[in-house]
Amino acid sequence: MFTRDMTFTDVERLDRIAAEAIETFVMDEDAFRAFYDRTARSVWSYLARITGDRALADDLLQESYYRFLRAERRFDNESHRRNYLFRIATNLAHDRRRRGRHAVSVPVPAENEPGALVDRSDLAGDTERRTDLARAMATLKPREREMLWLAYAQGSSHEEIAESLGVRKASIKILLFRARRRLAAALGGARPTSARGHAEPRT
């Protein structure tokens, strides 16, 4: 009962302030929706793999796009936008880790995950391989996981990785080499799995 009633002027003023907040977004709704549709699955996959937590990946996905929209900067092109988005996602994952709310444990992929790209006959083999990768990834440092995922899962260039992780481009080569060596060793130096058989060169 002691709350001051808002006048019509107050409402108008707050409406105007709220509308101005939307105008500060880095892109309009149509552009955002197109950009989101192009990038959301990649960002989610990245977050899920580097944090090892799908629920956390859901949270951080929303937060990443919100911070991206509120970023007070201009982007030269799609690649810059995308790298900046991954940088936000990376920093959010780091923040969560530092706060200790989330202990990184790369999860074992569920056997009957919907939509898996494999046929049933090879499901067990694929699940086993993904489990091996998850365990091996868990032995790496967060930065190594991020770098390897960007380089080999998403096919990002050294420049893009440097921009996404905020690391000097000159350092990427050696850092990537070390991370790759460690992961290959953790995977037991096994032959690649996507080949689904032994390498048989074309003759």
Place this chain on the structure above:
Amino acid sequence: MKAPIECPRESDVLDALASKRWPHRVDRELVDHVASCQICTDVLVVASAMREDHDATWQEASVPSSGQVWWRAEMRARQEAIREASRPLTFVYVVAASVALAVMAVAGWLAWPAVHDFASSIASTKVSELASPVTLPLLVALGALLVVAPVALYFVLSDE
């Protein structure tokens, strides 16, 4: 001599994987090279495992719709803007209340000798004399002030 950290054939291996030509549709020369090159072997092991995992994770990803994400962002931006706009007002109220309290304290401290003298004179005065045309309104005003001041302060502070 330093051990090499990269191999010029890395990109060939990655291209073969990306185009799904490995291992059946690549030159034997590349396969032989990978077999003898530790760096390319590592690249092949790591990249093939990660690509496979990426494809599966991509399919499993259940992301909210773009419209939903936009709407939530819009709502949140509005709320934050309004909260931000209201903050200076709250600050002003707090400062005003603090100043009022300080003024009251200083005024009380300055007026204390007079109040003390007044209280002493009342103590030595008969009750019938208190009802004089001068002292009664003064006492009533003082009592009202003691009641009204805290209530007024409460109204100011509870405005938000």
